[in-house]
Amino acid sequence: MRIDLHAHSTASDGTDSPGALMREAAAAGLDVVAITDHDTTAGWQAAVDSLPAGLTLVRGAELSGRWHGGEPSIGVHLLAYLFDPEYEPLVAELARVRLSRDVRAENVVAMLNADGVGVTLEEVRGYAAGGTVGRPHVARALVGRGLVASMDEAFAPEWLGRRYRLPKADIDVTTAIRLVNEAGGVSVLAHPRAGSRGHVVPDTLIAGMAAAGLWGVEAGHVDHSPEDREHVRALARDLGLRYTGSSDYHGTNKTVRLGAHTTDPAVYVALTTTTTGTPPITT
Template sequence: MKIDLHCHTRASDGTLTPSDLVARALNQQVEILAITDHDTVAGLAEARQAAQGSRLQLISGVEISTRWHSFDIHIIGLNFDPDDVPLNRLLDRHGQWRISRAEAIAAKLAKRGIDGTLEQAMGYADGGSVGRSHFARVLQERGLVTAKQAAFDKYLGRGQSAYVSNQWCSVAEAIHAIEQAGGLAVLAHPSKYQLSNKWLRKLLVEFKVAGGRAMEAIHCQQNTQQRQFLLALAQEYELLISAGSDFHFPSRWVELGRGLHRPPQPGVWDHLGWDHQ
């Protein structure tokens, strides 16, 4: 069974519409899909309509940005009520902060002689959740960097001239909002935070104490050793496993459902009824 419980649409920083992403998932023979846009559920209604009558089992999802010590940690919510008022209040707060941060980033870039980036970044967001990746696209399109990652390394990343410190909620607050909305909280891509083994274990302890129940251990871009390490951590901390591509746009390296077959180890798919469609 092919699953993908982490992907993005144009409602945040993906390039495909929710309908197009559902069509691509079907083409890739994905059977269970969660669209997890950053700090918004705006794409879920369109995705549900696109998936109606198909073999695709679509569940509600979101990826909530949080602050943890000096790190940006992402918490995925799965199978929650997308109309839950407290959860949407939190997401709205994050959405407003994203706009304020975008304005601050644009002002910092303007001080470096790079004008007009806010309008262009908001245009790329197209009414969706605006983020640093949209500014990275602006800088790449203008030829100021050769790749999006270079935009973070030179301008947008921590310690760089256009970096704006975050005002996200805490890990515990995100988990509480997801759980209260009837969902399950998952620690997203633990390998991407570049944490030492000590700090990763500290994060897993605090995540679980706060009510987190699962962690992403299976990605389409990992070798056997990396996957086994994460699966072992999940077992050690008694966390369910989840699997996701973190798909944002079509590429040679990341694809919906690629390498995300269900392993024998207990996963979120064994503990959810997929009720919140």
């Protein structure tokens, strides 16, 4: 089985609609794919409605978490799988983060405008296509206006990488883990050693998250070196966590393709037999 447990659609910052994501997953030869849009379940139903024969869908989300145990605080992303999408405490937290994302977009556009960059909020929201607004949508507006040549350039320090980078209101990471567990799901720490996109998550913090109920860590990821992947796998074994592999696919917003890294079928079986919130879907 080829299993990819981390992919994004236009419900957040991917460029494929949920239905197109399902078709792309089948064309890539996947047996199982997870839809894990940022802080939202908005793409779930459209993905189910478009599921090709023979492909299994794992419904999930990538949660914006933050550890506040030191200075500075550390942003972490949690891949939450097969949870109940109607569990109200979790629903409320996700809604709060999505609102924060929208406010952040407004403030980034205002900063750009103050410096004479004429990007509009309507453009940014247009690129979001009704989904959760993220920094890639601001980046696409910059590319669309010819202000930068590529998405990579848009995230350079002189643009969104530092000068026009603002925080959002994340979920306390231990609270996020608890809420996902209460909703019948499990959480997996996404790309913990991807230093190119943020902080490398310290092993001590991962150990604390494991004690708080974290289920697994993502070892196979395009932003992890072979040494990083082995380090994460060894740490997972020491902490009694599962480890996964996935693409973190975003369509044309990134160059990585579906199935770039995959998850061991035994880990997938453990995932599906542990969760009680919402089952995988197979047509």
